[in-house]
Amino acid sequence: MPDESFETENENIETDSQNIEMQKYLTFMSNNLVYGIPIENVVEIITNHNITKLPRVPDYVKGIINLRGQIVPIIDMKQRISKECSEKTRGTCIIILNVNDISIGILVDAVSQVINIENKISAPPAKNHEFISGMTNLPDGTVMFCLNCELLVNQK
Amino acid sequence: MNNDSDNMIDMYLYETNSLLEQYEEIMLGAEKAKLFTTDDINEIFRIMHTIKGSSAMMEFDSLTKLAHRVEDLFFIFRNNNSTASLSEPMRKELFDLMFRINDFMRDEVAKIENGEPLSDNIGSFINDINSFIEKLNGNVSEGDSNGKTEKDSGVAAKKEDAAKKLDSDGKIEEYKAKSHFTIKIKFDDGCGMENLRAFMIVNSLTDSIGDKFSFYPEDVEGNPKTSNYIVDNGFFIFLNDEALIDKAVAVIKSSPSVASYEVMPNSDGVKKDSAADKKSTSASTSKSGTISAASSKTALKKKSSQQSSLMQKTKQSIISVNLSKLDSLMAIVGEIVITESMVTASPDLKGLKLDNFTKSARQLRKLTDELQDIAMSIRMVPISGVFNKMKRIVRDMGQNLHKDVRLTIIGEDTELDKTIVDSIGDPLMHIVRNSMDHGIEEDVNERTALGKDPQGEIILEAKHTGSDIIITITDDGAGVDTKKVLEKASRNGILTKPESEYTKKEILALLLVPGFSTNEVVTEYSGRGVGMDVVKQNIEKVGGVVTITSEVGQGTCVTLKIPLTLAIVDGMEVAVGQSIFTIPITNMRQSFKCTQKDIIVDSAGNEIVERMGDFYPIVRLHKLYNIDTDITEVEDGIFIWVEASDKSYCLFVDNLIGEQQVVVKPLPTYLNGFSIKNAGIAGCTILGDGNISIILDILNLHTASVSSL
Structure with a gap:
């Protein structure tokens, strides 16, 4: 990933925070970490969907689902980020995202809440976090990783 | 009202676009034949005339004026009955001018479509046409044999005009004497082009009540000077049949820019014709027939009535739908x-x-x-529209690049889905441009040295094969130099393995990789490094495949394989483990069971089975796609003998579920990055129970199975 993208990302966020702009994030758990997605990218959250497997795709692509006539690909967040397969638990669900008119579902361990973030979002400390555009502290003290949806959709 | 005018603009755009297309086609044909036939001239005249009329109605002045001048030009040709007398450079100039005008008009129409303001800058065209007409006149009067010159006819027209002005009042009286009712129409002050507006009314009247009426001034169509008369005195329509008045009034009411109209009974006419009054309609038709014969000897009028009757015919059988x-x-x-x-x-x-x-x-x-x-x-629409556009490209590029190339079109009647036709226009254009620019040799001597016809040839062919349409673009040019391609590719850094390992097919496939362009110099037409990869993308968008074959010195052939329609296929549902796949019925030949002893295993471990005297490879779907299933023994499962183009093989699956018609849904865009199409997956479909079934592409599946060995 090129360094410049982080810098520009950073500047944007700084100017944003000067105006104390509130941003809404949906937080979810994956691999015992808290992630956040900008709420405008979230379409809906679904559970218990029958995923049709696709042959010859990377392991993290779980397959496709039929969402009321629309075919949506599903990727496993945990596998995408940490290369570990997630096990199905009670809280497992799919968050349907719409990023630049591309629909995609992400399989996560559990969805937590929608929160307003006004804190300054800092750049991630290391560059090996793919798709992470920044980090921030939540009111309860946990750390949230901000997910960059564009990268998630575009990086293969 | 707003809706109404929107509709009118839609109609106008549709009509004008198709007219311009027609016009271009005639021009191309005429240029090839180096001659306008009388039909061509009449047709162009009619086209320009209609464009003029409708543009005037919509108040697109620049188009009106331009079309009017072109009409003038062709009026001269029509009087001379041919353009054969033109010298070579004159003809070239004429065609260039005509094509430029066509382009300009198309641009303008596109502007109207996008709601942009029109450019008024038509002076240069008008000047060009005028100077051309002057040249033409000089030319024609030199060759006295033609006798009739534009100047003469101009003078004649003027004389006629003067004569008419003198007896115009008399004429009206004459008409009044022959008919029972007069309708006097006044147009809005300063609306302009009154004569054409009047003519539009005449046209719509002909559409609604036939030709049972006459009008004055008679030559509104061809003579702009009549507009002055109309402004001063009004436009007169003479009717015989009382029953038609209501209809006529309705037409007049709905015409734009009509300020007022007045229906007046002609007392004289009634008296004179009282004997004939109660006679059958046939009498009145014959009468108006004589009137029109007497009043309008001009070919213009005849043409227009012919045209409107033609339009009436097409109106009844064709409607345009959004x-x-x-x-x-x-x-x-x-x-x-x-x-x-x-x-x-x-x-x-x-x-x-x-x-x-x-x-x-x-x-x-x-x-x-x-x-x-x-x-x-x-x-379904025929592909000819797209193909015909290529004619123009070949012509223009041939002239600019000084290459003599003929375009042969085969199978232009082939029909395919409208959305597909729309989406292959750009790719085709890219390919034809490439063929013109890179394919056909720069130097004629190069061609003759190889024993080829000095004139290059590009063949566009479309044909159906089962559920696909195959479009091939073949040129007999220099072919692709694989060495150069490899060099270029390695310089651009798009090679993924050592150069020596590339097969010819792979090298040719490099042409379709983004950021590749073989031409060293960027030209007006191609060489920006976009092009073939865009072609590939666009074709893949409609589920198609692009392949290139080429022999050095013999030419290049680009093949586009596109599904006939994206919508619905007959498919056989088969199960493998938990997954359900759909095999298009058109690809299936047979399904059969067999036992282990029927299977032949070759030294490499490939399984082969004999069917009807031939041997076919076996592709185990569960193995190829890594699907968990309990059925791995040949006795438990079932074989499906499939065929696609020249590839034939047997698929081993768990069992058949049944035949079903399925609606093809393209795979989500996100998955396009995984080259899933090459794995033999054409799309997916939603089954009756809401589950998803994956539609197999039998041809690509074969390729995938071969490469996975």
Whole structure:
């Protein structure tokens, strides 16, 4: 990933925070970490969907689902980020995202809440976090990783 | 009202665009034949005339004026009956001018479509046409044999005009004497082009009540000076039949820019004609026939009535429909097909004996099939429109690059889905440009040295094969130099393995990789490094495949394989483990069971089976796609003998589920990055129970299985 993208990302966020702009994030758990997605990218959250497997795709692509006539690909967040397969638990669900008119579902361990973030979002400390555009502290003290949806959709 | 004028603009755009297309086609044909036939001239005259009329109505002045001048120009040709007398450079100039005007008009129409303001900058065109006409006049009067010159006819027209002005009042009286009613129409002050507006009224009147009327001034169509008369005195329509007045008034009312109209009975006429008054309509037709014969000897008038009767005919059999309506129709038909199988294959019905239900279900199936066929055929349009555009490109590029190339078109009647036709226009253009620019040799000597016809040839061919349409673009040019391609590719850093490992096919495939362009110099037409990869993308968007074959010195052939329609296929559902796949019925030859001893295993471990005297490889779907299934023994599963183009093989699957019509859904865009199409997956579909089935692409599946060995 090129360094410049982080810098520009950073500047944007700084100017944003000067105006104390509130941003809404949906937080979810994956691999015992808290992630956040900008709420405008979230379409809906679904559970218990029958995923049709696709042959010859990377392991993290779980397959496709039929969402009321629309075919949506599903990727496993945990596998995408940490290369570990997630096990199905009670809280497992799919968050349907719409990023630049591309629909995609992400399989996560559990969805937590929608929160307003006004804190300054800092750049991630290391560059090996793919798709992470920044980090921030939540009111309860946990750390949230901000997910960059564009990268998630575009990086293969 | 707003809606109304929107409709009018839509109609105008549709009409003008198709007229311009027609115009271009005639021009191209005429240029090839190096001659305008009388029909051509009349046709162009008619086209320009209609454009002039409708543009004037819509108040697009620049188009009106331009069309008017072109009409003038062709008026001269028509009087001379041919353009054969033109010298070579003159003809070239004429064609260039005509094509430029065509381009300009198209641009303008596009502007109207996008709601942009029109450019008024038509002076240069008018000047060009004027100077051309002058040259032409000089030319013609030099060759006295033609006798009639524009100047002469101009003078004659003027004389006629003067004469008419003198007896115009007399004429009106004469008309009044012959008919029972006069309608006097006044147009809005300063609306301009009164004569054309009047002519539009005449046209619409002809459409609604036939030619049972006459009008004054008679030459509104060809003579702009009549507009002055109309402004001063009004435009007169003379009618005989009282019953037609209401209709005529309705037409006049609905015409734009009409300020007022007045219906006056002609007392004189009634008296004179009182004897003939109660006679049958045939009498009145014959009368008006004589009137029109007497009043308008000009060919113009005849042509216009012919034209309007022609238009009436086409109006009755063809309507234009918004494409989005067809899209939603298609979507609904798709849903009906799915729902139908949901109902008839409902699990609730399992094990029940329902004779009547089955009978009705069959009937329903038949009807939905028919409905689907019709819905599909509505969307089918011939590919000729796209192909004909290529003629122009070949012509223009041939001139600019000084290459003599002929374009041969085969199978232009081939029909395919409207959306597909629209989306292949750009790719085709890229390919033809490439062929012109890179394919055909720069130097004629190069061609003759190889024993080729000095004139280059590009062949555009379209044909059906089962569920696909194959479009090939073949040129007999220099072919692709694989060495150069490799060099270039390595310089651009798009090679993924050592140069020596590339096969010819792979090298040619490099041409389709983004950021590749073989031409060293960027030209007006190609060489920016975009092009072929865009072609590939666009074709893949409609589910097609691009392949290139080429022999050095013999030419290049680009093949586009595109599915006929994206919508619905007949498929066989098969199960492998938990997954369900759909095999298009058109690809299936046979399904059969066999035992282990029928299977031949070669030294590399490939399984082969014999069918009808030939040997076919076996592709185990579960192995190829890594699917967990209990059925791995040949005795437990079933074989399906499939065929696609020249590839034939046997697929091993768990079992058949049944035949079903499925609505093809493209795979989500996100997955395009995984080259899933190359793995043999054409798309997916939603089954009656809501599950997803994956549609197999038998040809690509074969390639995938070969490469996975």
